[in-house]
Amino acid sequence: MMANISRITTVSFLTYFIFSAMLAPIGIITGPMAEHFDQTVSDVTRQFGWLTGGNFVGAVIALVIFDYVGLKKLFTVIYGLIAASLIALRAIDNLDTASYLLGLVGLGSGIGLAGAAITISRSYTEARRASMLVITDGCFSVAGFLVSWAATFLVTQALGWSLTYQLLSLFAVATFLLALVSSFPAVEQDRNLQETGGVWPLPVWLCVISLFLYTLGQYSMLFWLPNYAITQLGATEIKAGGLVGQFWLGMFLAQAFVAWWVMKVGVRLLVKIATVTTCLFSFPLWLFTAIDGLLILALLWGFANLSLLKATISLATEMVVIPSARLVSLLLLGATIGTAVSPFVTSQIVDWTSNHTILIFGSACYGVLTLLLFIALRYKRP
Secondary structure, X not given: OHHHHHHXXXXXXXXXXXXXXXXXXXXXXXXXXXXXXXXXXHHHXXXXXXXXXXXXXXHHHHHHHOOOOOHXXXXXXXXXXXXXXXXXXXXXXXXHHHXXXXXXXXXXXXXXXHHXXXXXXXXXXXXXXXXXXXHHHHHHHHHHHHHHHHHHXXXXXXXXXXXXXXXXXXXHHHHHHHHHOOOOOOOOOOHHHXXXXXXXXXXXXXXXXXXXXXXXXXXXXXXXXXXXXXXXXXXXXXXXXXXXXXXXXXXXXXXHHHHHHHHHHOHHHHHHHHHHHHHHOOOHHHHOOOHHHHHHHHHHHHHHXXXXXXXXXHHHHOOOOOOOHHHHHHHHXXXXXXXXXXXXXXXXXXXXXXXXXXXXXXXXXXXXXXXXXXXXXXXXXX
8 A cells, every 4th residue: 555655646746847847948948949940039938838838728627537537547648648749859840840749748747737736635634735745846846956957968068959858758658657557546526616506715716816926927037037147147058047957956945844844834824934935035036137146046036935836735725625636626727827828928028028027027926926825814714
């Protein structure tokens, strides 16, 4: 039994690792991709909307698919397709075809991330759920840190923009094989929603909107921070890519701390602190102009996030009697929409204004979510 729990938990962790590893190098590889396909950086960044848009579609499908298809079957089929798509990127010389493959990876990841969160929610008690969800975020951050530095190295060695994703296919294969030999918890129909007359309390919806703003703000800054550092501050590619790596390193260090700390202070106090620190520590990224200072500030910004995304999801699950599959999928959908629209929104803003404006926009998103979450925190489950 314990061996099976370990396997399905590892599958859940790998789903987050893989999708983070898809997102983390975007700001680093768009330059080489633009040169390879003879496009502008803004045009290439828009194409990653297929990845994030596919993730959004997958998250929408996840709202209903778990009522009809088991977790084991979904994980094996999805990660087999993701592995094949990542391997195929190496042979692609057409930007449109590459975009379609990225869309397929995003679609599978959208369903896979929801399946992972459901697996964790159904496999662990409420006392450990918040801690385990934070650890999934830790996997997300580890991937962001490792892959951003790996992509920076591969780009500076002129080894091609797609090699990062080919290496990632090995993790997709591992996920497929682990899912194949594991047993997953059953997912029942959502009785909790029926019992409440088909409506979740308002604070749950405030959490959904906050998750949207969180990912929109975060990826708006991460997608364009390297480009801003190169074009406005004169940074080298290595230092510009290092900004993304520093952020994810800070995130990982915070999550290693929060996985223990949340069991001491509770998720509500954690959310209060994390909303404020996430917002405040984003301001220096567009106020300071020395690249060496920004590398330190990016690390502090990452740590200041204090696993806010998963803490918010955990907070919302405590606002209902049963954390149903549909509720978990809805919360992830909110976050996914923010990720999905960020390439389109930010590229358009850059075309109209500048990459510096994007960083200010990210801080504004954090400011609004702070207000919404403080309102949600006033609610207590009957």
